[in-house]
Structures are given as structure tokens and as C-alpha cells.
Amino acid sequence: MKVLLAQPRGFCAGVDRAIDVVELALKVYGKPVYVKHAIVHNDHVVRGLEDKGAVFVENVVEIPEGAHAVFSAHGSPPSDYEAARARHLELIDATCPLVTKVHLEAKRFGKEGYTILLVGHKGHVELVGTGGEAPGKAIVLETVDDVQQLQLPADVRTVILTQTTLSVDDTREVIEAIRKKFPQTVLPPSSDICYATTNRQRAVKELAKHVQLVLVVGSQTSSNTNRLVEVAKAHGVAAYRINSSDDINPDWLKGVESVGVTSGASAPEDLVQSVVQYLRTRGAAAVEDFTVLQERVWFNLPQEIRDAAKKRGIDTSLVQKHHIASDHRMGTA
Ligand code: SF4
Known part of the structure; x- marks a missing residue:
């Protein structure tokens, strides 16, 4: 059996940044750091951050007065910012740019x-x-x-x-x-569907032409992950969403000689690698990258967390190197 790994796949710039924000906030402020909504839609990531001291809530009113809080990558309505101000929260906004x-x-x-x-x-x-x-x-x-x-x-x-x-x-x-x-309807100057969504779908479409089965790693709550499954199916191959290798049904692999693997924008690479390992145990002899394009998109960390880290003498350069300020690079991948 041959395995093709879609490129690009997995973490996008917004997810990468949001996870780094929570990790850095834990380092800067200590635990607990409250996070409104799953920071990114991936259970594995959320559990990992909980283990480090993040507390996930769905409503701002659940966050104690004056606590350190992070708003998730998905964005929040103005009423949540008002509620955060009313509760005197030390807020870091990880909304994707x-x-x-x-x-x-x-x-x-x-x-x-x-x-x-x-x-x-x-x-x-x-x-x-x-x-x-x-x-x-x-x-x-x-x-x-x-x-x-x-x-x-x-x-x-x-x-x-x-x-x-x-x-x-x-x-x-x-x-x-x-x-x-409504023919008079106005369209905004550029598409709102983000570069990461577009690129991962483009890669899976190409991948579907070369394999008999596509496995998409990601959580059920992840919209872009679910779209990848639909896109693969729409292009004529069997496709399944899996949280990890544990979800693979061995029957899916019967008679299959080529498997494509991709992952949603909030799925960590270690889960993809666990799938690859599993497929090796099921006879995958060749594992190859299937590169449709390379992404070069980064977002700078929010100013408030950079300032807080600096004040406490915490070096953010290692994190920052992933987040070179680059408005001009947005969507260029
Ligand atoms: S908008 Fe796109 S780049 Fe931003 S977090 Fe969502 S999937 Fe990632």
C-alpha cells in the first residue's frame, strides 16, 4: 500500500498563533488562564492545554472577575468584549486576523x-x-x-x-x-474564505485523483475538516474523518492500494503521524509527500501578550519566529 500525505495540511497561521497565545499566557501569568470557547476546534489540542492549566468556558460570565482570559481564534461578538470589560478581565484576543x-x-x-x-x-x-x-x-x-x-x-x-x-x-x-x-448584491473586494481553507481543499482535490481512500484527521467540531471530507467525496473517493488512528476501521483498507492523508487546520501533526504509523503496521511500504503548494503565512502575536511577556522578562523570540508580522503576506500562499 502507498500513502500520500497532502501538503498543505494541518495547522494554519491562525491556529498556530492561538495555541501559542495560550501557552505563552500560561508562562507569563501562571495558571489558571481562562479561554472562552475551545481555542481551536480540536479536542486533542484543548485537552493538552487543559493539562497545562487552561480552563475552557463557553461564556464570559463563567470567568472570575479580574482573571486572565483569552478569546478563541474564531472571533467573538462585541457583547463579549463588553462583558470582559465589565468583569475587569486581563484579556488577550487570539481572534485570527x-x-x-x-x-x-x-x-x-x-x-x-x-x-x-x-x-x-x-x-x-x-x-x-x-x-x-x-x-x-x-x-x-x-x-x-x-x-x-x-x-x-x-x-x-x-x-x-x-x-x-x-x-x-x-x-x-x-x-x-x-x-x-438579488442582483444588486455587493460582494466584498476579496473572498472571506481564508487561504488555509482554500489551499487544503485544493490539495485534497488533487490528492483524490491519485488515491482510493482519503483519511482526514480532525475533530467533528472543525468546520474546515468536515469540508475536506466532503470535497474528497465529491471528487469520487471514499473519505472519512478521524480524530486519530484509533478511529480507523480496518475494513476501510480492504483491497485499497493507495491512501491519501490530510488534516484540518486545527489538527496537530502528531495525530497525522500516528495515522501514518498505523498504516505502516497495515502494510504501507511507501509514504510520500504530495505537495500541491507551499504556504508562507504567519501572523504576529497579539501586542498585549508580547508586552506582558516583555514586562516579566520572558523571551518570546522562539515563539515570535513563527509569527513574523506580515500583513502583506496574508493570503499569499
Ligand atoms: S480563518 Fe483560516 S487561517 Fe484563520 S484560524 Fe480560521 S482556518 Fe485558520
């Missing part, structure tokens, strides 16, 4: 009187944050059917924004349906 970009768009278009057609998964935490920037003006649309059902006054001005981790192909269909029904 690419999510912040969509928040700023929502805020701007909301202020300009637009109705925001927010394409994404209803109830997903990222959309709660984005929609919160334009209260009462955002409508979440998940499917073409949602678009068909939507009734708006004739003179309404509409703009399309999207969740960052959607399927590029499915989103195109929903956007086309919106533009057909």
Missing part, C-alpha cells in the same frame, strides 16, 4: 445600512461573532434553499460575507443563487 477582517467588513457594511447575507453554518461560533458586529442586520444563509426562501423588501441593499472555513465549491453555488435572486 482573517476572521477580524470579516468582522470589520460586517461592521462597516452594517453602519452603511446594508443587510448582510452571511453565508455559513447556522449556529457556528464564528458567525455569532461576525453577525454580532451588525446586530439585527445579518441573515445567515446555509443553502441554496435558504436563499430561495428569503424574502426582502425591493429597495434593500445587500452584501455577501462568508464564514472563513466553507467549501469553496458549495459557497459558489449559494453566492450564485443570491446574486440571481
